Amino acid sequence: MDRIGQGLDQGLNQAALLAALVGGSILLLIIGVTVTNTGLFIADRFAAIIGHHVMGLSGYEDFVGLATGSAVLLLMPYCQAQRGHLAVDILAAHLPSALTVFLSLTWLVIMMLAVFSLGVALVFGLLEVRDDQAVSRVLGWPLWPFLVPGVGGLFLWAAICVKQLVTTALSGNAP
Amino acid sequence: MMTATLIGLVGLACLFALLLLRMPVALAMLTVGVGGNYALSIAEPYLRFGPYLAQFKSLLWGTVSSYELSVVPLFILMGCVAGQAGLSRDLFRGLNALVGHVRGGVAMAAIGACAGFGAVSGSSLATASTMGRVALPSLAALRYAPRFATGTLAAGGTLGILIPPSVALVIYAIIVEASIIQMFQAAALPGLLAIIFFILTIAVMVRLRPQDAPLTDPLDPLEKRQAIMRLLPVLGLFLGIILGLGLGLFTPTPAAAIGAFAVILYGFALTVITGDGLSWAGLKKALLDSAVTSGMIYFILFGAEVLKTFFARAGLPQLLADWAAISGFEPLAILLLMLALLILLGCFMDSLSMILVVVPFFWPVLVLLNGGDMVSAQDAAFGMDSESLKLWFGILALVVVELGLITPPVGLNVFIIAQLSPETPMGDIFRGVLPFFLAELVRIALLVGLPFLALGLPGLLR
Numbered sequence: 116m117d118r119i120g121q122g123l124d125q126g127l128n129q130a131a132l133l134a135a136l137v138g139g140s141i142l143l144l145i146i147g148v149t150v151t152n153t154g155l156f157i158a159d160r161f162a163a164i165i166g167h168h169v170m171g172l173s174g175y176e177d178f179v180g181l182a183t184g185s186a187v188l189l190l191m192p193y194c195q196a197q198r199g200h201l202a203v204d205i206l207a208a209h210l211p212s213a214l215t216v217f218l219s220l221t222w223l224v225i226m227m228l229a230v231f232s233l234g235v236a237l238v239f240g241l242l243e244v245r246d247d248q249a250v251s252r253v254l255g256w257p258l259w260p261f262l263v264p265g266v267g268g269l270f271l272w273a274a275i276c277v278k279q280l281v282t283t284a285l286s287g288n289a290p
Numbered sequence: 291m292m293t294a295t296l297i298g299l300v301g302l303a304c305l306f307a308l309l310l311l312r313m314p315v316a317l318a319m320l321t322v323g324v325g326g327n328y329a330l331s332i333a334e335p336y337l338r339f340g341p342y343l344a345q346f347k348s349l350l351w352g353t354v355s356s357y358e359l360s361v362v363p364l365f366i367l368m369g370c371v372a373g374q375a376g377l378s379r380d381l382f383r384g385l386n387a388l389v390g391h392v393r394g395g396v397a398m399a400a401i402g403a404c405a406g407f408g409a410v411s412g413s414s415l416a417t418a419s420t421m422g423r424v425a426l427p428s429l430a431a432l433r434y435a436p437r438f439a440t441g442t443l444a445a446g447g448t449l450g451i452l453i454p455p456s457v458a459l460v461i462y463a464i465i466v467e468a469s470i471i472q473m474f475q476a477a478a479l480p481g482l483l484a485i486i487f488f489i490l491t492i493a494v495m496v497r498l499r500p501q502d503a504p505l506t507d508p509l510d511p512l513e514k515r516q517a518i519m520r521l522l523p524v525l526g527l528f529l530g531i532i533l534g535l536g537l538g539l540f541t542p543t544p545a546a547a548i549g550a551f552a553v554i555l556y557g558f559a560l561t562v563i564t565g566d567g568l569s570w571a572g573l574k575k576a577l578l579d580s581a582v583t584s585g586m587i588y589f590i591l592f593g594a595e596v597l598k599t600f601f602a603r604a605g606l607p608q609l610l611a612d613w614a615a616i617s618g619f620e621p622l623a624i625l626l627l628m629l630a631l632l633i634l635l636g637c638f639m640d641s642l643s644m645i646l647v648v649v650p651f652f653w654p655v656l657v658l659l660n661g662g663d664m665v666s667a668q669d670a671a672f673g674m675d676s677e678s679l680k681l682w683f684g685i686l687a688l689v690v691v692e693l694g695l696i697t698p699p700v701g702l703n704v705f706i707i708a709q710l711s712p713e714t715p716m717g718d719i720f721r722g723v724l725p726f727f728l729a730e731l732v733r734i735a736l737l738v739g740l741p742f743l744a745l746g747l748p749g750l751l752r
Binding site for chain 2: 139187261
């Protein structure tokens with residue numbers, strides 16, 4: 116049972132790490148596309164001198180918005196795995212440890228429920244935009260595929276919360 | 291008092307209670323926002339909960355896929371890569387080579403490096419942490435007094451929030467619908483003023499207590515030349531981004547992307563040439579670090595969006611605006627009251643949450659006090675139109691917010707430096723920070739009294 120638990124724990128951590136790296140790679144892709152777009156605009160300035168024009172990338176802002184959305188939701192599970200969400204320590208540091216553990220567990224339960232609900236809501240959102248055949252404004256790309264990584268990211272985030280909940284409950288120590 | 295307003299006030303109290311009980315800031319905002327809207331729907335049946343919940347299908351996606359906000363993860367990534375590529379180290383060594391030989395010069399170099407790195411990282415906490423790691427060992431080796439060294443770095447870390455391009459400036463601009471570029475322009479002079487004030491503070495401190503900053507031997511010419519050669523590209527990079535934004539050559543997202551690209555390229559070039567730049571492992575570490583920071587910021591942005599809706603439906607911003615209008619206080623007195631409240635809140639809230647939670651409350655009040663959204667500068671209570679007021683108040687609010695980072699009892703920057711220098715008692719670090727705190731108060735007084743310090747550059751470049 117322990118081995119299954121450890122395997123699950125490592126698997127979730129690895130999944131969060133992988134999701135963060137995929138999200139980070141999407142950010143690198145945005146950087147690449149932006150540099151290309153800016154390069155084209157600069158080339159246009161020079162080309163204008165000799166009466167020519169170079170077009171920038173059509174739908175650049177569309178792409179950046181959609182790609183950022185996918186990337187950011189993939190970064191969330193790793194942020195949770197690292198307990199990166201900001202909290203204020205001023206009072207909690209002086210509370211009895213049992214109360215701190217209780218609070219920590221409570222917040223993890225609420226976080227898990229909130230993130231899971233957001234995941235469910237995004238699934239409904241995804242189905243809605245797919246049924247509506249919603250597309251991006253300039254590129255005309257269908258929107259729903261960009262929501263898929265987000266749904267995965269949110270459910271992975273909720274799973275990380277469950278993992279942390281179990282770890283905290285078993286160890287009896289608040290992080 | 292109307293029921294909705296009462297629910298709003300209870301929600302505000304619950305928010306602070308949850309924050310004090312260490313609930314993650316974003317989750318506290320989300321919980322109070324959703325819970326408050328549910329309570330409103332019971333008290334005021336026309337504020338239906340079903341349609342409110344239905345918008346969550348698209349609200350989260352709308353927040354994370356905003357083109358305007360895409361600048362945030364890109365600037366964060368740029369800062370993380372800069373840290374991994376050793377730009378902070380090169381900045382400190384280069385400035386140290388230039389001024390390190392004068393008394394207190396190494397501390398002054400640390401302030402300059404904090405400002406430079408703050409410009410790239412856009413985060414005060416990241417600046418304090420990175421520069422603390424880089425400069426504290428050097429200051430200790432040169433026998434600088436621990437109180438002086440840690441105080442300098444904790445204060446230097448605050449420069450990150452105001453030196454453009456700063457994530458906090460971007461988020462403030464988005465909240466009040468100001469031009470991000472004009473915000474950067476408005477922050478330039480106050481940021482420069484902070485650097486000058488901090489360096490003057492060091493000069494005064496080492497004159498009063500020379501034993502705190504022993505004189506150091508000048509570097510040998512070869513070492514000095516190498517350090518300066520490594521400094522030049524870093525300065526070029528920072529100036530390129532700042533000038534590109536300030537002169538309107540780039541919009542913020544391309545500036546962040548090009549900045550990140552240039553830092554990655556420079557880091558890899560350094561690895562090829564000198565062997566101590568950016569490695570693949572460093573890039574992976576930067577991606578993961580930026581995942582944590584970006585994830586945290588976006589979740590707070592989403593939480594703030596939910597909370598803002600609740601407060602708006604409860605009518606709290608309007609209540610505050612009405613109170614301000616009938617209170618009989620001078621507009622400037624109310625502005626000072628707001629700034630004082632921000633300092634107070636800074637003792638137990640982080641800067642970003644403060645901007646996101648408090649600014650949507652304060653901004654409508656200021657607009658009302660100023661004479662409305664369309665008022666001309668001649669008729670306005672603050673002597674400036676709404677657009678200028680956005681810039682001026684933004685700078686004041688951010689300066690005050692950054693003061694919270696070194697204000698006891700929390701002072702997040704002080705905590706970060708304390709972790710890097712565990713042998714220095716926290717009280718000593720706070721005492722070391724005190725002269726800088728006083729310098730900051732002088733700067734705030736100047737910015738309140740002389741608005742053109744913030745408004746001059748945007749006016750000139752408009």
